[in-house]
Amino acid sequence: MPAGPAPRIQVTGRARAGKTTVRHALSLISAEETSAVDRPGRPDPVLDADLYIYVLPGDSNAADRRILATLPPDRTLVVLNKADSIGIRWADAAESAETHSAALQLTVHPVIATLAARTRSGTLTEADLHTLHRHRDHPDPAFTLAPDLFTSPSIATDTAARESLLSRWPLYGISCALTALHRDPTLPAVTLLQLLHSASGIDPLHTDLHHRYEQAATRLNP
Incomplete structure (x- = not known):
């Protein structure tokens, strides 16, 4: 990996989506966890990182879609957290992730962060x-x-x-x-x-994150 400044990672999403748990599951000690995007009467958090991890608590709503529409797809990973609450099988969560990915035009990973x-x-x-x-x-x-x-x-x-x-x-x-x-x-x-x-689904997310991190590092240190 090129020497120089390390890419900044921000973990964001709605309140109680599991941002802290996802950050711990990925061992992202230095990642920045933003305030919730759906605080009534409050401004949206400033999103100015090199990589974004957006956490969905099992489904998306208007606030999620509004924020995600502003983020660059090549630098954004979406975590469909609490996948165990979707349907009765892992296949149900995987299908939901694919549906979200098609609708949002972003990579979406189903994950059970508490287990990971x-x-x-x-x-x-x-x-x-x-x-x-x-x-x-x-x-x-x-x-x-x-x-x-x-x-x-x-x-x-x-x-x-x-x-x-x-x-x-x-x-x-x-x-x-x-x-x-x-x-x-x-x-x-x-x-x-x-x-x-x-079974937590964390490994595909971790692999994808590592790949995006290397790309971000190359952009910062050409």
């Missing part, structure tokens, strides 16, 4: 694994569709353990881990963590 951030910073503890193994063969997979179903006392006597697991891992990750362990109970923790990281 957790796999980057945390590990599956022995207690986590014990709880997961205890329920890997649960007869009704629908018990992972909602937090109250997963932590229901009617499932088993380990309610506190399930609540503890849910406090550290998003429900989508727990569901993926249970499915993986049901198919192969011998999976070690490190492999299971890698599977969860892949």
Whole structure:
């Protein structure tokens, strides 16, 4: 990469879209997180970086489209965050990302930033694994569709353990881990963590960001 000033990255989007979580999931320590673009009565944040990461909280609205129309497509990545809330399968989130990409004329990546951030910073503890193994063969997979179903006392006597697991891992990750362990109970923790990281969708986004970053660096340091 050429020597010289590093490209500036701004992470922006609506309030509660998950900007901070996306930044942590990508390990963008030096990236600038802007104020929300949809603050009533407040001016839009100043967007003057070399690269932009725009975070959508599962869908776009008029404020998103207004701001995105002003950003250069070759320097903008859109994150369709909270992809686990879109439909019931990852394919639903991928299809939604493609629809948004066509409508916005921008690259859109479906991501579950909470899961990606957790796999980057945390590990599956022995207690986590014990709880997961205890329920890997649960007869009704629908018990992972909602937090109250997963932590229901009617499932088993380990309610506190399930609540503890849910406090550290998003429900989508727990569901993926249970499915993986049901198919192969011998999976070690490190492999299971890698599977969860892949399931977050963060790697394609990270690869695309790295490519755009190198292009931005070349523009700054020809």
